[in-house]
Amino acid sequence: MSHMTLDTGTSRANPTPSPMKRLTVPAIRNRKGKDPIVMLTAYTTRMAQLLDPHCDVLLVGDSLGQVIYGLPSTLPVTLDMMIAHGAAVVRGSYHSVVIVDMPFGSYEASPEQAFHSASRVMAETGAAGVKMEGGETLAPTVEFLTRRGIPVMGHVGLTPQAVNALGGYGARGRSNAEHAQILDDARAIADAGAFGVVAEGVVETLANEITAAVSVPVIGIGASSQCDGQVLVTEDMLGMFERTPRFVKRFDDLAGRISAAVETYATEVRSRAFPGAEQVYAARD
Template sequence: MLQVLRQRPRGWLALAPEIARTRTMSTTFQLDTATSRATPTPQPMRRLTVPKIRQRKKDGVTEQPLVMLTAYTARQAQLLDEHCDLLLVGDSLGQVIYGLPSTIPVTLDMMANHGAAVVRGSYHSVVIVDMPFGSYESSPQQAFESASQLLKISGAAGVKLEGGAAMAETVAFLTQRGIPVMGHVGLTPQAVNVLGGYAARGRSDAEADKIVSDARSLDEAGAFAIVVEGVVEPIAIDVTQAVGCPTIGIGASAQCDGQVLVCEDMLGMFERVPRFVKRYEEMADVISRAAATYAAEVRERSFPGEAQTYQPK
């Protein structure tokens, strides 16, 4: 945009087509099919909105559960988009994409860049971006600065943050300023150092009461949905019944208003996964076999063959 505006001697009328093209690129965030190998999702699919997601739960009931998966790249988003209601650009990308030991080292820049890729690759799903550890906890003002940057850079529809009653003020502060917020209670991975691990939550009465209370606080503060992670099933059901917004379970209960999984977990990309994961494919084996076949053909000089090489006319 700046390069276009600097060419003022040409006259504003002459620049109108360039400005229009630039604005289209900066506001739709869709893939440029002239430069991308990916085939875009058909445009007629209209993108869902946060209010539509919130309205799926009526009078405490969600007739059709919400479907959410994590996505980190444009191509991944394209493959998942038509099947999902929401795509979560999770801070789990720390482990899944970057090989980090936890979500703690993930940065705002990482989340913004991957969020932008997922938005570009999708037309239908609501895209939500995780707020990374350290980007929102100190004050509602800090959270607004971080969240507004995430949305500006990525084009996502909203953010997700972890924490219960302690984050209610922040959730209210953001929603009142036009930033949709998805909450997250139960097992909160960013607090793993305090929790001491990834064990399920809600086994004691005190812990169960706190989880339900936390969810109520977020709901009352204006969260449009709440992730309920790693919570014993009866408490996950209690949470779902206690709040007006949809709950999205992960290691919780089928009675939640929706479900989410880390995409790579359900695709079988890792040997070790949490017990709540169902592996729908074994893509690690598929990729390994393909690489092994490729390596063998290269070493025996059968690849590239005639079909993969250019010959003189």
Template sequence: MSTFTIDTSTSRATPTPAPMKRLTVPAIRQAKGKAPLVMLTAYSIRMAQILDPHCDMLLVGDSLGQVIYGLPSTIPVSLDMMCAHGAAVVRGSYHALVVIDMPFGSYEESPEQAFRSAARVLKETGAAAVKLEGGEAMAETVAFLSARGIPVMGHVGLTPQAVNALGGYGARGRSDAEQAKLLRDAIAIDQAGAFAIVVEGVLEPIAVEMTHKIACPTIGIGASAACDGQVLVIDDMLGMFDRVPRFVKKFADLSSQIDAAVRQYAEDVRDRAFPTLDQTYQPKHPSNGLGKAE
């Protein structure tokens, strides 16, 4: 295992962390069939600091395209974006394994292209692993990366980067043929060397069967509680958006709390009730108004 330390003297963004070992890829893989793994997305140092003590893995998801940048899908997300946010999350964590999404167009062309992109991500961020979408067609790439020291998390089922080909974000596995394809995809990525596989938006019986048939842990999102772990987009589960996928449980309603806080701030500013003496700096001695104490 490795440890991670951060400079605690520079700013409010770097509080002193509690001593703790960072989880490793082998530790995650060995969690198969044991206590469920906890995973959430993170895109910033402060959110990473808050989530880190509670999570086994932090995913710097390409969902940041929609959540952070307001893009219509994940497709426009760049390697530059992933590296910048990935580095921030690594700096803000010291316990969870950090996994970074490979954005669309950075790995599909060839295993060699995928290696160059993944190597850049790991070098620039300090993360432990990358995640890429796709089933049987990506098995060769997963094997190529794994054999060269780059841990890979797979992603099968509803794959957002393929939304144009899939025709939308509907659940996968409604036909016998699609169910068989999903199982082949999961098995192929597992056998290629993935240390875990995200299973997204599939009918629950398929998610359960996948979990039983592959050796690495399954991380469900819109799948089944029987998966070896779960992941959600942090902004969705904290209630930052009104519209979320049906598989999201809102564990908080932060958007309403933020709205109320900002409304109160705006009222206080307009009423000149803020700032008060407690939030301003006063001279130590009476002044003559010219900046000199009398």
């Protein structure tokens, strides 16, 4: 089982948590039009611990394919990978709602397939819900899951799992037809029972229209500051990668700081300055 009691007294990865009540899916749904929802991706226990006090939602994104595994896209990510990382993030968080991405191929065939996959995610991770990419076509699946007790977050606009059909990662909604379709997609997913919708890589005016058109929170990523919340890939906003999408703001240069620290370590090892007297054990008299 993924649920296990960890010894917070001895494990460096699991310090004793500050007591706080975990947010719920209904609490997130009720934030529509209120305080913006803060959402970031998390894939590991330690990162979840660092993000948790500041976030409302932690997304275990299938972006872990590129970020963690160095894969060329999200398409090769498996359900087992998502479950392993989902359980790790749940173990490292006490406050945020944890949502796990359903990977490509785990839900598209039928509502029954989606329920089988999602029920595994829920049972084996302890997460609060799942996220699925797609619009009107996916609405019956969203309704099937939500009626059976599985909270679903939708994802419209630039849907990375459909990158082959879309022809790339460009902004969506520039043509009138695409604009209307994405708006219809968002409405359909919300009407089917999703508790929130991610709008990714859409032109600002469309993002604002979606936010006004649906009764559940719209989380923007490359969308608009007027959305009900924002999400980014944490490693992108921390400056861990040289190349990032246009919509990412780098809030730090963590890659540069890590590189500098490792360079200092390497220099001290080579000069035998490390380990010093404070890092070695003296023999007893």
